[in-house]
Amino acid sequence: MSFSFEEHPHRRLNILTGEWVLVSPHRTKRPWQGKVENLPVDNRPAYDEKCYLCPGNTRSDGSINPPYKGPYAFTNDFSALLQDTPSGKLEDGLLQASSEKGICRVICFSPRHDLTLPQMEEDDIVKVIDLWQDEFSALSKNEWIKYIQIFENKGEIMGCSNPHPHGQIWAQSTVPGEPAKESIQFKQYFEKKGKSILSDYVTLEQQKQERIVCENEHFIAIVPFWAVWPFETMLISKRHVQNILEFTEEEKKAFAKILKNLTIKYDNLFETSFPYSAGMHQAPVNDGEHPEWHWHMHFYPPLLRSATVKKFMVGYEMLANPQRDITPEQAAKRLKDLSDIHYLKK
Amino acid sequence: MSFSFEEHPHRRLNILTGEWVLVSPHRTKRPWQGKVENLPVDNRPAYDEKCYLCPGNTRSDGSINPPYKGPYAFTNDFSALLQDTPSGKLEDGLLQASSEKGICRVICFSPRHDLTLPQMEEDDIVKVIDLWQDEFSALSKNEWIKYIQIFENKGEIMGCSNPHPHGQIWAQSTVPGEPAKESIQFKQYFEKKGKSILSDYVTLEQQKQERIVCENEHFIAIVPFWAVWPFETMLISKRHVQNILEFTEEEKKAFAKILKNLTIKYDNLFETSFPYSAGMHQAPVNDGEHPEWHWHMHFYPPLLRSATVKKFMVGYEMLANPQRDITPEQAAKRLKDLSDIHYLKK
Ligand SMILES: O=P(O)(O)O[C@H]1O[C@H](CO)[C@@H](O)[C@H](O)[C@H]1O
Ligand SMILES: O=P(O)(O)O[C@H]1O[C@H](CO)[C@@H](O)[C@H](O)[C@H]1O
Numbered sequence: 001m002s003f004s005f006e007e008h009p010h011r012r013l014n015i016l017t018g019e020w021v022l023v024s025p026h027r028t029k030r031p032w033q034g035k036v037e038n039l040p041v042d043n044r045p046a047y048d049e050k051c052y053l054c055p056g057n058t059r060s061d062g063s064i065n066p067p068y069k070g071p072y073a074f075t076n077d078f079s080a081l082l083q084d085t086p087s088g089k090l091e092d093g094l095l096q097a098s099s100e101k102g103i104c105r106v107i108c109f110s111p112r113h114d115l116t117l118p119q120m121e122e123d124d125i126v127k128v129i130d131l132w133q134d135e136f137s138a139l140s141k142n143e144w145i146k147y148i149q150i151f152e153n154k155g156e157i158m159g160c161s162n163p164h165p166h167g168q169i170w171a172q173s174t175v176p177g178e179p180a181k182e183s184i185q186f187k188q189y190f191e192k193k194g195k196s197i198l199s200d201y202v203t204l205e206q207q208k209q210e211r212i213v214c215e216n217e218h219f220i221a222i223v224p225f226w227a228v229w230p231f232e233t234m235l236i237s238k239r240h241v242q243n244i245l246e247f248t249e250e251e252k253k254a255f256a257k258i259l260k261n262l263t264i265k266y267d268n269l270f271e272t273s274f275p276y277s278a279g280m281h282q283a284p285v286n287d288g289e290h291p292e293w294h295w296h297m298h299f300y301p302p303l304l305r306s307a308t309v310k311k312f313m314v315g316y317e318m319l320a321n322p323q324r325d326i327t328p329e330q331a332a333k334r335l336k337d338l339s340d341i342h343y344l345k346k
Numbered sequence: 347m348s349f350s351f352e353e354h355p356h357r358r359l360n361i362l363t364g365e366w367v368l369v370s371p372h373r374t375k376r377p378w379q380g381k382v383e384n385l386p387v388d389n390r391p392a393y394d395e396k397c398y399l400c401p402g403n404t405r406s407d408g409s410i411n412p413p414y415k416g417p418y419a420f421t422n423d424f425s426a427l428l429q430d431t432p433s434g435k436l437e438d439g440l441l442q443a444s445s446e447k448g449i450c451r452v453i454c455f456s457p458r459h460d461l462t463l464p465q466m467e468e469d470d471i472v473k474v475i476d477l478w479q480d481e482f483s484a485l486s487k488n489e490w491i492k493y494i495q496i497f498e499n500k501g502e503i504m505g506c507s508n509p510h511p512h513g514q515i516w517a518q519s520t521v522p523g524e525p526a527k528e529s530i531q532f533k534q535y536f537e538k539k540g541k542s543i544l545s546d547y548v549t550l551e552q553q554k555q556e557r558i559v560c561e562n563e564h565f566i567a568i569v570p571f572w573a574v575w576p577f578e579t580m581l582i583s584k585r586h587v588q589n590i591l592e593f594t595e596e597e598k599k600a601f602a603k604i605l606k607n608l609t610i611k612y613d614n615l616f617e618t619s620f621p622y623s624a625g626m627h628q629a630p631v632n633d634g635e636h637p638e639w640h641w642h643m644h645f646y647p648p649l650l651r652s653a654t655v656k657k658f659m660v661g662y663e664m665l666a667n668p669q670r671d672i673t674p675e676q677a678a679k680r681l682k683d684l685s686d687i688h689y690l691k692k
Contacts, residue, residue, distance in 0.1 A: 003434025003445050009427050010434065011520065013442035019523055022426070022446060030424035031406055034507030038384070060377055078376035080368070080662070080669055081355050088349025088356065094547050095571050096359035099349050100368060151661040159658025161380030168661065174357065176667035177365055201440050225441050279665035300664050312505025315497040315514065316426070318646050319625035321522035323426055 006327060014226035015189075015197060017181040021228050022323040025330075037308045040156050042273055044114040044163060053164035055111045070124070071131045072108045073169075079104035081172050101144060102172035105135060109165040116154065116165045116273055118263035118342055125256035129247070132169075136244050139171040140285040147175045147284050150244075155275025157302060157310065175284050182281055183293070190292030196240040198294040211332040214261050214340075218254035221262045223332035228322040230304045230311050231269065231331050233262065235297040242283035242293045261340060262299070268338045272307035276300055352673060360572035361535075361543060363527040367574050368669040371676075383654045386502050388619055390460040390509060399510035401457045416470070417477045418454045419515075425450035427518050447490060448518035451481060455511040462500065462511045462619055464609035464688055471602035475593070478515075482590050485517040486631040493521045493630050496590075501621025503648060503656065521630050528627055529639070536638030542586040544640040557678040560607050560686075564600035567608045569678035574668040576650045576657050577615065577677050579608065581643040588629040588639045607686060608645070614684045618653035622646055 003010075011020045052059045055067045061077040081102025088099040109128050110120060117125060132150055139148050152167035153160040175183065189197035205211055205222050213221040213233055224234050235258060241247065247255060266274035277300045283293035304311040304325065317323055339346075349356075357366045398405045401413045407423040427448025436443040455474050456466060463471060478496055485494050498513035499506040521529065535543035551557055551568050559567040559579055570580045581604060587593065593601060612620035623646045629639035650657040650671065663669055685692075 001430075001432045003432040005434070005436070005443065008431045008434065008445055009448070010431075010443050010445045015440050015442075022522070023443075024426040026428075027424060027426050032507065034505055035502040078373060080370040080373050080671075082372075084347075085354045085356075086347050086349040088351070088354065090351065094361050094543070094550055096361075097351065097356050097369075097571075099354055099356045102355070147666075149662060149666045151665050153658075153661040156381040159380055159660040161378065170662050170666065176368070178664075178666050197440070204440055225443075277661040277664050279661060281665070298665060312499075314505040315499040315623040315625060316495060316516050318524075318623050319497050319627070319644060320493075320495045320516065320524050325426075 006329070012226045014224070015201065016185050016226075017178070018185055019181075020321065021226050022321050023327060024323060024325055025327050027325045030325075032305060032309055034309075034312075037157055037310060039272065039307055040163075046112050046114050048113045048164070051113055051162065051164050053106070053108050053162055053166055054113055068108070068111055071110055071128045073105050073131055073135055076104035076106050076168070081170060100173055102170060103139060103142075103145070105139075105169040105171075107131060107135070107167045107169065109167065113164050116263070116267075117259055118267050119344075120260070122253070122256045122260055125259055126252055128167075129244075129252045129255055133244055133247070135169055136282075139169070142171075143286050144173050145171045145285060146173055146287055147171070147179060148282065149176065149179075149279060150282075151277060151279030153277050155273065157275045158277050160275075175287075179281050179284070183284070183290075186290075186292040186294065196292065196294040198236050198296060199240050202236055202238060210329050213265065213332055213335045214258065216254050216258055216261075218251045219258040221258060223328045223335065225328055227328045227331065228313075228324055229300045229302065230324060230326055231266070231301050231335060232328075233299045233335070235259075235262065235299070237295050241295050242290055243285075243295055244280065244282060246295075264340060264342045265335050265338045266299075266301065268343050269335065270303060270307040271343045272303075274301060275303065352675070358572045360570075361547065362531050362572075363524070364531055365527075366667065367572050368667050369673060370669060370671055371673050373671045376671075378651060378655055380655075380658075383503055383656060385618065385653055386509075388509075392458050392460050394459045394510070397459055397508065397510050399452070399454050399508055399512055400459050414454070414457055417456055417474045419451050419477055419481055422450035422452050422514065427516060446519055448516060449485060449488075449491070451485075451515040451517075453477060453481070453513045453515065455513065459510045462609070462613075463605055464613050465690075466606070468599070468602045468606055471605055472598055475590075475598045475601055479590055479593070481515055482628075485515070488517075489632050490519050491517045491631060492519055492633055493517070493525060494628065495522065495525075495625060496628075497623060497625030499623050501619065503621045504623050506621075521633075525627050525630070529630070529636075532636075532638040532640065542638065542640040544582050544642060545586050548582055548584060556675050559611065559678055559681045560604065562600050562604055562607075564597045565604040567604060569674045569681065571674055573674045573677065574659075574670055575646045575648065576670060576672055577612070577645075577647050577681060578674075579645045579681070581605075581608065581645070583641050587641050588636055589631075589641055590626065590628060592641075610686060610688045611681050611684045612645075612647065614689050615681065616649060616653040617689045618649075620647060621649065 085101045090097040148171040211223045280297045283290035302310040431447045434445040494517040557569045626643045629636035648656040
């Protein structure tokens, strides 16, 4: 019997974190007797008078949203990080802690309560990208901010507490764990090869043609070789840029196009509004030059078998190591083969 | 305004992994409009003819369970790791992978379909500990096995696919990520101080009296200073031992006692069969001496506000850093103050 990556359990290295994932391709044969999620009812109106994110409505802190027409940003009424946190430190042997300052923002993608990214027009997605740029630029003007995390939780299965399509930005005074790990890997490679590790990785994937989901002139969507979540993908800019501010008008159009393209495929996979957490990783700010950093965006979707059966990252995964069932190559093929037209438009 | 760990956002260091957690104590004021879990109906019979784990029943692979009377172990019919995996390696620049061998076992805690650990008699829990020892001992006789992960997923919210109380063991040919991180921290401390970092940590917590949930002569349950999950706890053996085989008869009784004590408190917290993933971390096997390692067990429960509202580790947490709302001290106090008698027995 000879070893096959399509059939036998194996480990794969995540070149961005230096960590490994366990792959068990044969395990999809397991019958599922566990939890089946409720399908969230989705008959959202274009405007919902009870939604605290819709234009003109009153928020929980009493403030009133303006009658906004495009995407709209404001400071989170229940921010996990606050700007006026006093400094403090505890260094008591095994107990180490220190205060953390930050700003949490909410970005409504549009006034429409019912339109997720795959359902929006490309031009309207460009406006979201414009706002992400504005926010990134404004936040980074605070010298004390060292890292800006732009992300979206989509779907109630992903802890999203309001169905009005929106994303968040948490900006803070230290570099959090995940980007800190990536910084180390980017730097090691850059120092050795004088190039971005992601540029070389994109070239490799273009040669292999096994894990690409879709691409255009400026961006590529790949199921990474080391993907943890069943249908995890990574969006990479073909040009080696450090952060979202560097994108040209043309690149922003291409970014909007691939965002729509990828999320349509996601919705089509199980003919459901596909839940995920997604977010960009970018160079730290107010921290000198970071030529090693390469902008990219991760999509971590939980669904495994259908719109109602997800992958549980529990027991073994929490205590020992991330584990996945289908191979990244199988996932990429399924996503790639899906239609580019949204299933609700057919 | 002076900084307070009970009020202001801050970061805390996990001394076992070297990673940080973000704590946002003020954030519990946030109203919850997000997902509310279904309360799993729990009227389990003592024996369920449709359960593939009950004594005498037929499993999905056609084999028949013996009419077992105590705890019962068998090899998982859908193991994620297999013993007969051929060796293979891929070292293609940025693509690094290698085959992984292993054995996955299932441990039914008792013939009873309806008794979770907090509902079992202490003597019957001792029998589970005996079986864990037997399994650990038998598995480690395979020279190629380097790490043995004993764990339990409890509750369907934790991806547990069968309600018959059971745990699992995944034993494998390399040391997975989480224990590998802990190995580094244990070693660094041991080399510097000639002692176990957890022994010193237990002493510190006994002095502070702020995070202890319960203890007996041989074990202590603590909400660690760096806990990530709202009601996360760690069970530590007071004696510095490397693995479960070293426990004496007396220690096994004390281990059973504290397991029951802690899980009763968990059930009493929201008057529900409290879901969690729990598992032991122990020294790697067939890998020389590991005097630095100190046996302990983590409990990672997802519930935050009630039996139906959990903490979501999503967006920011997946992309940036683990984040928690209530402080570990608040969680410890709530657990400590709960009755030691199971709410169903009152
Ligand atoms: O082995 P089970 O109970 O079928 O499956 C459960 O536990 C495993 C180990 O933690 C996880 O990999 C699965 O995602 C989870 O559903
Ligand atoms: O900010 P929200 O949408 O209320 O909350 C959601 O996203 C946050 C950031 O990922 C998480 O910390 C919360 O657990 C989740 O419920």
